[in-house]
Amino acid sequence: MRKRKIHVNQSDEDNGAETYTQKNKKHSRTSKRNSKAVAPVEEPKFYCPICMCPLTEETSTKCGHIFCNSCIKKAISHQPSCPSCRKHVTASDLIRIYLPTTE
Ligand SMILES: [Zn+2]
Ligand SMILES: [Zn+2]
Secondary structure, three states: OOOOOOOOOOOOOOOOOOOOOOOOOOOOOOOOOOOOOOOOOOOOOOOOOOOOOOOOOOOOOOOOOOEEEHHHHHHHHHEEEEEOOOOOOOHHHHOOOOOOOOO
C-alpha cells in the first residue's frame, strides 16, 4: 500500500478517495440588456419664471438667469434686479441668447 503525501492538514489516509476540487466557477455575466423603451427626445422647453410661459426671445441676465426679453425688460424697469436671484441687473446687462431648439 502506497502512502501518498497529501498536503492537507487532515491526514485521513484511510479514505483513498481523491478530493476532486475542480469546480468550474464560471462567472457568467448575465448581460441582459435592459430593453427600456427609449423615449423620443423631446424638445427642451424652458419656461420664463416671470410669465410662466415658454420663453420668447430668451434673454439672459449677467447672473445667468433666463427670461423672456419683454418680461425681464419690464421687470428691471420696475426694479433693477434679477427676479430670480436679486442681483443687480440693468438693461445693459441683458444678453439676448439663442437656445439650440430645433424649431
Ligand atoms: Zn416671460
Ligand atoms: Zn439672477
